[in-house]
Amino acid sequence: MEEIKGALALIGYGLAAIGPGVGIGIVVGNAIQAMARQPEAAGMARTTMFLGIAFTEALALIGFVLFFIA
Amino acid sequence: MKWRSRVLLLGLAVMAIAVAIYSTSIPEAHECDTAKEIICAPTNVVELFEHKEALFSMGPFDVTRTVFLIFLATLIVVAALYFAFRTPKIVPGKFGVVMESMVSFVRDDVAKGTIGPDGGRYAPYLLAVFLLVLVGNLFELLPLINFPITSRMAIPAMLAVFTWVIFVFVGFAKNGFAYVWGIIWPKSVPLGLRWLVGLIEFVSTFLLRPITLAVRLFANLVAGHLMLTLLLASGWLFFSSAGEIGARALIGVPWFAFGLLIFAFEFVVIVLQAYIFTLLSAVYIQTSVHPEH
Amino acid sequence: MLQLTAPMMFLGPFVEEPSEPEGIDLLLPASSELIAGLLAFGIIFLFVWKWVLPMVDKRLEARQQAITGQLTAAETTKHEAESLLADYKQQLAKAREEANRIVEEARRAAEALRTDVVGKAGSEAESIVRKAHEEVAAERQRAAGAIRDEVASLSLDLARRVVGSSVDAKAQKKLVDQYIAELEELKA
Numbered sequence: 001m002e003e004i005k006g007a008l009a010l011i012g013y014g015l016a017a018i019g020p021g022v023g024i025g026i027v028v029g030n031a032i033q034a035m036a037r038q039p040e041a042a043g044m045a046r047t048t049m050f051l052g053i054a055f056t057e058a059l060a061l062i063g064f065v066l067f068f069i070a
Numbered sequence: 071m072k073w074r075s076r077v078l079l080l081g082l083a084v085m086a087i088a089v090a091i092y093s094t095s096i097p098e099a100h101e102c103d104t105a106k107e108i109i110c111a112p113t114n115v116v117e118l119f120e121h122k123e124a125l126f127s128m129g130p131f132d133v134t135r136t137v138f139l140i141f142l143a144t145l146i147v148v149a150a151l152y153f154a155f156r157t158p159k160i161v162p163g164k165f166g167v168v169m170e171s172m173v174s175f176v177r178d179d180v181a182k183g184t185i186g187p188d189g190g191r192y193a194p195y196l197l198a199v200f201l202l203v204l205v206g207n208l209f210e211l212l213p214l215i216n217f218p219i220t221s222r223m224a225i226p227a228m229l230a231v232f233t234w235v236i237f238v239f240v241g242f243a244k245n246g247f248a249y250v251w252g253i254i255w256p257k258s259v260p261l262g263l264r265w266l267v268g269l270i271e272f273v274s275t276f277l278l279r280p281i282t283l284a285v286r287l288f289a290n291l292v293a294g295h296l297m298l299t300l301l302l303a304s305g306w307l308f309f310s311s312a313g314e315i316g317a318r319a320l321i322g323v324p325w326f327a328f329g330l331l332i333f334a335f336e337f338v339v340i341v342l343q344a345y346i347f348t349l350l351s352a353v354y355i356q357t358s359v360h361p362e363h
Numbered sequence: 364m365l366q367l368t369a370p371m372m373f374l375g376p377f378v379e380e381p382s383e384p385e386g387i388d389l390l391l392p393a394s395s396e397l398i399a400g401l402l403a404f405g406i407i408f409l410f411v412w413k414w415v416l417p418m419v420d421k422r423l424e425a426r427q428q429a430i431t432g433q434l435t436a437a438e439t440t441k442h443e444a445e446s447l448l449a450d451y452k453q454q455l456a457k458a459r460e461e462a463n464r465i466v467e468e469a470r471r472a473a474e475a476l477r478t479d480v481v482g483k484a485g486s487e488a489e490s491i492v493r494k495a496h497e498e499v500a501a502e503r504q505r506a507a508g509a510i511r512d513e514v515a516s517l518s519l520d521l522a523r524r525v526v527g528s529s530v531d532a533k534a535q536k537k538l539v540d541q542y543i544a545e546l547e548e549l550k551a
Contacts (some may be wrong), residue, residue, distance in 0.1 A: 047184075051353060054346050058282040064289045068386035116388055137399040144403035148410050155418040160429050162422075173419050194412035202407050223389065224396035228404065285390075292389065 009067045016063025023056040073164075087213035089302055089333060093326075095216065096303035104311045108321055110304040118299060119221060119292065139219045143205045151201075176200050176348060184352040185359060192355055195236065199229055200348040203287065207340040210295055211333070218340075221291035223284070226347075230284035233351040238276070241358035252361050283350055290343050294336045301329030515539045 031049035035042040096102075102110035112118055124132035154162070154169035162170055176197045181189040203220055210218035220226055241249035253275055254268040308315075308322025519535045 047349070050342075050346055050349060054282075054286065054350055057286060058278065061282055061285045061289050064293075065285055065390060068390055116386060119389055131398065132395055134395060136393070136396050140396065140399040140403050144406050147407050151410065151415045155415055155422065160422070160426050170419065170422075173415065177416070177419075194408060194416055197416070198404060198408040198411045201411070202404055219396075222393065222396050224392035225400045225404075227392045228397060228400045232404075288390075 013063045013067040016066070017060050020056050020058075020060035023059075024053050027052040027056055084213055085211070085333065088211055088216060089330065091213055091216050092298050092302040092329070092333075093306035094303070096299055096307070102307055104308055104321075105315050105318065109300070109325065110307045111300060112303075115296065118295065135217070136219060136222050136224075139209060139215060139217060140206075140225070142215075143202065143209065143219060147201045147205050172200075173197060180345075180348055180352050184349065185356045188359075189352070189356075192236070192352065195232070196348050196352055199233075199351060200344055203229070203347050204341070204344040207291060207344055210291060210298075210340065211336060218291040218295055220287050220343075221295050223288055226284040226287040229287075229347070229351075230280040233283060233354055234276075234280040236351075237279075237354040237358040240355055241361070244359055245361060249358065249361060279354060283347065283354075287343055287347050290339055294332070294339055297332050298329060298336065301325050301332060305329055511543065514543070518542075 027049060031045050031052070034045040038045075096110060096112050104110070121135035124134055125138055126133050150169060154166045177190065177193040180200075181193040181196050183189070185192060202225070206220040206225060207218050209215045210221070245252070254272045256264060256267055256271065259267045302325075305322040305326025308319045308325070312319035515536055518539050519532065522535060
């Protein structure tokens with residue numbers, strides 16, 4: 001029972017990581033596009049990119065917490 | 071050029087010692103059956119992070135290894151700042167330049183750049199957060215320490231709570247009750263959805279912000295420490311039992327190589343997480359100083 | 364497994380710990396570490412607030428002042444150098460002019476000297492030639508006189524010997540002169 005629970009937690013975390021993974025990819029890709037298009041605004045784009053990553057990552061973090069709790 | 075190569079050599083030596091310590095630090099290593107398993111996981115992950123036995127006690131207060139490391143981090147931060155800014159030198163040395171650029175980065179780029187011209191008021195808090203988190207993170211890779219104190223929930227949680235208190239307090243001080251009202255009743259959203267968006271905003275602002283802020287730092291450092299231990303120790307366990315298992319010891323090669331890669335990658339994570347924690351604190355304060363932006 | 368009861372949430376670390384450490388333990392801050400963290404952060408925050416940032420400000424200010432001072436010093440030095448350069452240029456021009464003038468003067472003096480010398484030499488040569496001519500003429504006259512006397516005495520002697528008698532010397536000379544004049548006439 002205990003092992004099944006652990007395996008389920010693993011799968012759950014894996015599923016929880018899909019969305020943020022895709023999201024971070026989109027955020028970074030668009031940030032790179034913005035930087036390439038306007039190199040003079042690269043600093044701003046980079047800061048905003050980190051912010052976007054941080055917010056997107058929150059979902060994966062909640063999954064991480066649940067993995068430990070479950 | 072000579073100076074640079076010396077620093078590089080020193081860094082490589084430090085890295086080698088840290089890797090060696092990671093490689094031999096997995097608990098209950100003898101239980102790993104390298105003849106059957108393909109990776110040696112620690113039997114209990116939590117034991118990698120919990121140091122319950124007290125090194126010594128100060129009255130009712132037990133000084134565990136983690137507590138000792140927290141005080142060591144404080145000492146390092148204070149000493150570094152003291153030696154960098156001891157004299158009002160006009161032309162600082164190399165160390166002074168590094169510390170100065172760090173201070174001016176947090177104060178000018180993060181505090182003033184994010185919050186605005188009056189962001190200098192929050193610079194001491196943000197700088198203290200940045201330095202404590204940075205040194206706490208760096209402990210992950212420092213040999214003989216090899217344990218990030220930010221992978222214990224205490225410090226991320228404490229700092230997140232401080233940030234939460236500051237941005238809530240500033241929000242009320244600057245905007246009065248309109249601060250909370252602006253969050254749960256956003257004027258820019260159509261009336262039908264307003265209550266829903268308001269609820270989500272309320273939860274995300276007052277509950278999820280501090281939790282994610284703390285957990286982001288904590289989780290990154292836990293994951294990093296775990297990966298390093300797992301990979302490097304697995305590699306080492308396979309190598310060291312080569313006499314008994316023969317060619318199977320080669321299984322350790324990819325683990326060890328991957329561990330070295332992660333070791334280098336952790337440098338990036340360490341600095342980035344310290345930066346993101348500080349930046350997000352600044353952004354949260356900024357949304358309270360200037361709401362609706 | 365999930366023991367998320369209220370006392371656990373707030374007093375987690377104080378609750379009697381389970382024999383086997385659980386994942387949830389990682390997520391709850393340990394009280395001793397919290398206290399240590401509070402102390403540590405307090406120390407760092409106060410140090411940064413009361414000492415580091417004022418020191419950084421002071422240093423930046425000192426640097427700015429130093430830079431401003433150096434800039435003004437450089438400015439004055441530059442001005443000085445510029446005026447000095449102008450001075451030098453002026454002096455150089457003056458010196459060149461002077462040199463030109465001196466050279467011109469010298470040339471003129473040399474020219475004058477040359478014409479002078481040449482003129483003097485010409486006149487000297489002329490005078491020498493003239494003196495020589497005069498001397499030659501005088502010499503010739505003197506020689507002619509001497510010859511004439513000689514001839515007169517010779518002829519007198521001759522005549523005395525021929526005549527055997529003394530002839531009046533005065534008349535004799537008169538005769539000779541007459542004779543010579545006739546000779547000269549004849550010659551002419």
